[in-house]
Amino acid sequence: MDSERSKIILVDDIKANLDQGRNMLKTFYEVYPAISAAKLFELLDNFLPDLILLDIEMPEMNGYEAIKKLKSDDRFADIPVIFLTAKTDSESELKGFDLGAMDYVSKPFSAPLLLKRIEKELLILRQKRELLRAKEYLEGYTDMLSAEVIKKTEEIVDLQNAVLSTVADMVEFRDKLTGGHNYRTRLYLKALMEEMKKEGIYGDVIADWDQATFLYSAQLHDVGKIAISDLILNKQGKLTPEEFEIIKTHVTAGIDAIEKIMSSLSSSSKFLVHTLAIVGTHHEKWDGSGYPVGLSGKNIPLEGRLMAIADVYDALVTDRPYKKSFTCEEAKKIIQDSSATHFDPTLIPVFLNVENEFARIAKENRDIKD
Numbered sequence: 001m002d003s004e005r006s007k008i009i010l011v012d013d014i015k016a017n018l019d020q021g022r023n024m025l026k027t028f029y030e031v032y033p034a035i036s037a038a039k040l041f042e043l044l045d046n047f048l049p050d051l052i053l054l055d056i057e058m059p060e061m062n063g064y065e066a067i068k069k070l071k072s073d074d075r076f077a078d079i080p081v082i083f084l085t086a087k088t089d090s091e092s093e094l095k096g097f098d099l100g101a102m103d104y105v106s107k108p109f110s111a112p113l114l115l116k117r118i119e120k121e122l123l124i125l126r127q128k129r130e131l132l133r134a135k136e137y138l139e140g141y142t143d144m145l146s147a148e149v150i151k152k153t154e155e156i157v158d159l160q161n162a163v164l165s166t167v168a169d170m171v172e173f174r175d176k177l178t179g180g181h182n183y184r185t186r187l188y189l190k191a192l193m194e195e196m197k198k199e200g201i202y203g204d205v206i207a208d209w210d211q212a213t214f215l216y217s218a219q220l221h222d223v224g225k226i227a228i229s230d231l232i233l234n235k236q237g238k239l240t241p242e243e244f245e246i247i248k249t250h251v252t253a254g255i256d257a258i259e260k261i262m263s264s265l266s267s268s269s270k271f272l273v274h275t276l277a278i279v280g281t282h283h284e285k286w287d288g289s290g291y292p293v294g295l296s297g298k299n300i301p302l303e304g305r306l307m308a309i310a311d312v313y314d315a316l317v318t319d320r321p322y323k324k325s326f327t328c329e330e331a332k333k334i335i336q337d338s339s340a341t342h343f344d345p346t347l348i349p350v351f352l353n354v355e356n357e358f359a360r361i362a363k364e365n366r367d368i369k370d
Helices: 015-025 037-044 063-071 090-098 111-171 181-199 211-218 223-227 241-248 250-263 270-281 302-317 328-337 348-353 355-364
Strands: 007-011 030-034 051-055 081-085 103-106
Touching: 007 015, 007 037, 015 030, 015 111, 030 037, 030 250, 037 063, 051 063, 051 111, 063 081, 063 090, 081 090, 081 111, 103 111, 181 211, 181 302, 181 348, 181 355, 211 270, 211 302, 223 250, 241 250, 250 270, 270 302, 302 328, 302 355, 328 348, 328 355, 348 355
Parallel strands: 007 030, 007 051, 051 081, 081 103
Antiparallel strands: none
């Protein structure tokens, strides 16, 4: 996935399709829905997106007419367009490609397929932008580099402090049944990351991660629980199926909270990019049976796959009202047996290498409060 939040305009004349598409994409991108081609051009008067997802069959102005208008305007001609359509005939696809579309995605949407198609087009876009930046660099912008790095660093530090000071009171002590959970999971994640670096696991992904930034972001993984009723969140007993469905909404509530923070800023930061990935995907499962979207495999960001191991381990080895804690050895076996179903199979050997450290952290910090 993109390391920065890309802007996508989603155009469809059916509101249900707009809602479905936005829910699939909002964890990873800034999504702007448009109910018609006319609304698309209204949005374009205000900002330029990185990509447009364009329905073909719409009243008044259909997708073919809309893309002709886009490509005839120098302001919009370079914006990549992916057509969304229920048509599957080659003649319709060829017509779209001739008009300048980059790809086709069939409806109803498949979340993993749609994400992969978008990722491919945004990769091409990033490469073009990188070439332009290189050209500008060679033309004399080297003197601005140091000032820009300093500015960005200051923005990140200020942003992290602002976010943490705003939400710290909400997440601290909110869930009375899981005291110390945030602190312990940060230590588990640190152990996993250090072992990954040692073994060269996913080295290409974590090479540009700042470990402190990632670990800070992890403490907000359950920020959405602020929206859950105390009666359910702190219930002394096993949740009913209906109550569990309500608990699951803490993920989407968390996504909305982080998105609101991001929307008020002039630029994204790695801290919030990490945070959104963790908040939105730490309950997804490798086999696609998780929530809220049902992502599978490497479509789940690495941040979410790592958080899943730390989160589940800590839940297993601590007492809850509806269960007694498992031993560290039992928790180890449960996670090991869930390789390639719940957890990324590449990360399980990493976990096993540091499981003794997990056990030490759990035992030494059992009574720690966040």
